[in-house]
Amino acid sequence: MRTGAERVLHSFDGRAGGGNPTSGLVYAGGALYGTTSLGGTFNRNCTDTEQRVGCGVIFKIDPKSGAETVLYRFSGTDGADPTAGLIYESGVFYGTTFSGGTTGNGTVFSFVP
16 A cells, blocks of 8 residues: 555444444454444344444454454443443453443443454
């Protein structure tokens, strides 16, 4: 890639593959990791009356090919709308969700890919 050129690596589908990535990426083990605040699992926990929005996903992107792998789909009871960035430490990702969980007020989660 030449200097100063922009290249789209991946476009989210807004459905099972996630949509609305609102936080930064983490580079670990040769891949890019992040979250989307929408998409993933569509259920009564993460749907409004206007549209099916989903609870959000944790994803991995291959920076060479742009291929996405969805690693986890939030269900609402385990959190929803992850809008803060991930932290990576010793093979574990940590993050927060804005809503969902047992109280509906968000969660702190860990995830091992």
